[in-house]
Amino acid sequence: MPFTAKVITTTQWGARAAIQDSFELTRPMYIVIHHTGDPNPPKDRSKGILPGAKQLARETQSFHMDGNKWSDSGHNFLNTTGGLILEGRHGTLNAVRKGFCIRSAHAAQDGERLARGNESPGIENEGNFMISAMGQKQWNSLVELCVSLCSSCDISPENIRGHRDFSNTDCPGDWLYAQISQLRQEVATKLGISMTAGVIKMGSKGTMVKELQTKLQEKGLNPGVIDGIFGEMTRIAIIAFQTSKNLPADGIVGEKTRELLGL
Ligand SMILES: [Zn+2]
Incomplete structure (x- = not known):
């Protein structure tokens, strides 16, 4: 367009x-x-x-x-x-x-x-x-x-x-x-x-993942190395965050999780 x-x-x-x-x-x-x-x-x-x-x-x-x-x-x-x-x-x-x-x-x-x-x-x-x-x-x-x-x-x-x-x-x-x-x-x-194309999940890479990892770290969670690669440590940190917010703990960063993280 x-x-x-x-x-x-x-x-x-x-x-x-x-x-x-x-x-x-x-x-x-x-x-x-x-x-x-x-x-x-x-x-x-x-x-x-x-x-x-x-x-x-x-x-x-x-x-x-x-x-x-x-x-x-x-x-x-x-x-x-x-x-x-x-x-x-x-x-x-x-x-x-x-x-x-x-x-x-x-x-x-x-x-x-x-x-x-x-x-x-x-x-x-x-x-x-x-x-x-x-x-x-x-x-x-x-x-x-x-x-x-x-x-x-x-x-x-x-x-x-x-x-x-x-x-x-x-x-x-x-x-x-x-x-x-x-x-x-x-x-x-x-x-x-x-x-939904913007969902961040296992295997996602890039700036958004780096920001996600930084946010998790700021919230006292451990996403592993801040490397912009969504791996197992990041997934576990997301699940912990989702559990603390009473969200479905699927380890996937959709709209609601993103919003509560302030991303
Ligand atoms: Zn300005």
Whole structure:
């Protein structure tokens, strides 16, 4: 499926030229969800309208370039309270339409957290979602954008993550972070993908297994070596966790186990 989300380009919102002519093309693995920390409606900076959205994009770019000393907007997309989506870093739209992203500056890796955030599209959502919920229009445009990105860049909805998974930050706020499983679900449904494909079990390998093992260890269980390979030790640790939570102790990480583990 091609990229179909409607996006206001850097030219259309009157972006400043970036300091670099172009940015490195990347193969994105995740979609990274942010919040801007700005006021929520009715005090939202964009006022839910097009001129306000364009102005917010210009001001955010200036803040990133003049304040943070970055070469351009740090994010790839800005999703405003009115559900308008604006391109962030120059070249993003062309890149994602071809299945790539461009290196940006929204999710640097801190310590042992996830890597490859800056190689993946970062979506800034206007507002502060520590406590407040997002309005329906903005939520719908976030879902649409994620559907387009998952589809054109071949990103699994399971890999929609919050900024705090990569960096030492509260972003995207407690409320929005807690909605990410819902977001994944809605995106998967629109893509016609069954989330059961994301079940982690004996023989599974990769980043998700590594995160699972880390979570188990944090909870005082012993998954064996944190090697990203789901073996017998990890299975026994899962069974112990499931038993402690009164879940069916099948040693398979499905939706409920995943949720209770905070994965
Ligand atoms: Zn962020």
